Amino acid sequence: MGEPNTILHAVRVSLRMSQDELAQAIREDGREHGEPNYCAKRNVQRWESGDVRMPRKIYIRSLERVTGLPIEALGFATPVFGTRAAAQAPANGQESARGEVVEMGATSAPGGAVPMTKHNDHGTLSGIWLSRYEYHSSGRGADFTGEHFVVVIQHRNKLTVRSLPEASSNPDSPLTMDLTVDGNVVTGSWREETAGDGYYAGAVYHGALQLLLEPTGRKMTGKWVGFGKDFDVNTGPWELTFKDASTSKAAMDRYNHRP
Structure with missing residues (x-):
């Protein structure tokens, strides 16, 4: 096997x-x-x-x-x-x-590739987390917050993050992240596809992400970076907060709603 x-x-x-x-x-x-x-x-x-x-x-x-x-x-x-x-x-x-x-x-x-054997010191990070980021909309001249309940699966030092289908503050805006854990530093990429009938009309945004994992292993805080519609580089705060260690269907059902 x-x-x-x-x-x-x-x-x-x-x-x-x-x-x-x-x-x-x-x-x-x-x-x-x-x-x-x-x-x-x-x-x-x-x-x-x-x-x-x-x-x-x-x-x-x-x-x-x-x-x-x-x-x-x-x-x-x-x-x-x-x-x-x-x-x-x-x-x-x-x-x-x-x-x-x-x-x-x-x-x-x-x-x-050679299998990586380094693990972080916080045990598994798998479970359900609340993802929250902030961004400025130049078109609307205001700051906004995007929230998703996400499923995190850890395999060695890799984290695969996928939002639950109905668990977004912006309906029909799936979010994915692919991250690597190195001690307390979590680095990787993010991608979000906006709703087709929303303000951003189905536009896809993506960029990089760097977070610091707190000693408890229950919160990650840091910054995102990505391109705006005019190809300018934007950035803002991003945090992930642990909610549930289970990834069972019952647990996902409990969190499959707007935060």
Whole structure:
């Protein structure tokens, strides 16, 4: 068995889908786009357990459309081939045309990288957090606050952050963050897609983020940076406050509302 794909698990959890529901959504997407597939719960189980390190292309396209994220952001390994001949065969841990799996060595890591072993000193940061940032709207001449209840999944020193579907102060504005923990310093990127019928008319904003993790491990505070509509660089405060250690469906249901 390979290393579990906790990022894909986090994305599925943030979509409030079971493994069977994700498989069904992938099948329906394939039919809608003229690329029928036979994705089943077992496929999703293999992807999340790490038994399959890279799905077949027909699944990749539907996975990207269903989750709204590129395959590189879904925690799968990037196949690395040493020779042209090797490129004709599935990579270790990749599904073959018949759905078979080529086993991956225990020392392998996504992208061929050396596995990172450094952990932070606060235990796991997985759970449900309240994300809160402040920004200035030049068009409206005022300061505003954006809030989301988010699901945080930690795997080693990586944090995958995804907002719950209905848990935004600005309706239909999903937020994602991909962060790295180094001691008390948390650094990474953020992305938010604004509501199509809102003031920003579906515009997508993204940028960098640096936070300091408090000694309790229950709050992160820092600054965001990103580009405005005129390509000027903006910044402002951002904080994440711990709410619940559980990422169960019941816990997510409790927080799946506007903050």
